[in-house]
Amino acid sequence: MGVQGDRIFAAIEQRGFPDPWSAFGECLSWESAYAVQLKQVIDQARKGPDEQLLQTVSDLFEKKTANLIDAGKLLADALAEYDQNGMWQMLDERAARLDIDDVSERWARGLVEHPFPIALLSLQFNWRYMKEHGVRAFYEMTSRYVDDLNANTRRWADAWAAEAETGVIDRVTTVECDLASEEAPMHCDICKKTITALLYLDR
Known part of the structure; x- marks a missing residue:
């Protein structure tokens, strides 16, 4: 086992x-x-008025938004390029030949032991999806997922703007939007590794 990996x-x-x-990952x-x-x-900003903290929040929302726009553009450009060059x-042919158990064995070696190996399970899901759907x-x-992350950021920014204006703290939106964003690397930094396995399968 582990030959392909x-x-x-x-x-x-x-x-x-x-x-x-x-770069996308x-x-x-x-x-x-x-x-x-x-x-x-x-x-920190909820503990009392601080203009510098408020500006930092605004700057971070801008950076988060710009980063997702960059991600969407990278993905759209890759889709268009792969459409043109066949x-x-x-990739579909290589996905069909990929031995998920074999490759998973190699990827698992460097992971810190945990009863729910989320990175490995995400890789396996991605490869199965590619085999089944292309x-x-x-x-x-993935493109739809990035769009949803953009919507999540807008929702969070709007909720924070309302909170800053009214003084009514909205912890639930912060918790939900933060969790959605924190999950992203387990899908889309992982998918960098997913497609690399296909691109390098015959190297």
Whole structure:
């Protein structure tokens, strides 16, 4: 076991993660990072009026929004490029040949032990989805997910604006929107690793 996985990891060792998927994954990791920072600063701002903290919240919402716009553009450009160069057919063929158990064994080696290995389970879900529905369909779904993250950010920003204006604290929206953002890397930084396995399968 681990034959395909070893080959993929050897290619990663030589080449790293390929763009645009590496950059896309980084964007979705930042989605979580910005949410953590926002929650921290909002908690501080709720303790009393502070113009600097309020400006920091505003700046973080702007950065979070811009980051998701960048992610959406990277994904849209990749979809268009792969439509033009016929990559989807090759990726679907490789997805069909990918041995999920074999590759999972190699990916699992570096994980810290936990009874619910969320990163590994996310990888396995992604590969199964690609096998069943096609690789392009997976990224169409991912594009909708990024749109939903944008809507989540707008909802959070609107709730914070209302809170700042009225003084009525809305902790529930903060909790819900923060959680949605913190989950993002387990889907979309993970999907960087998902497609890398296909791109490097025959290297």
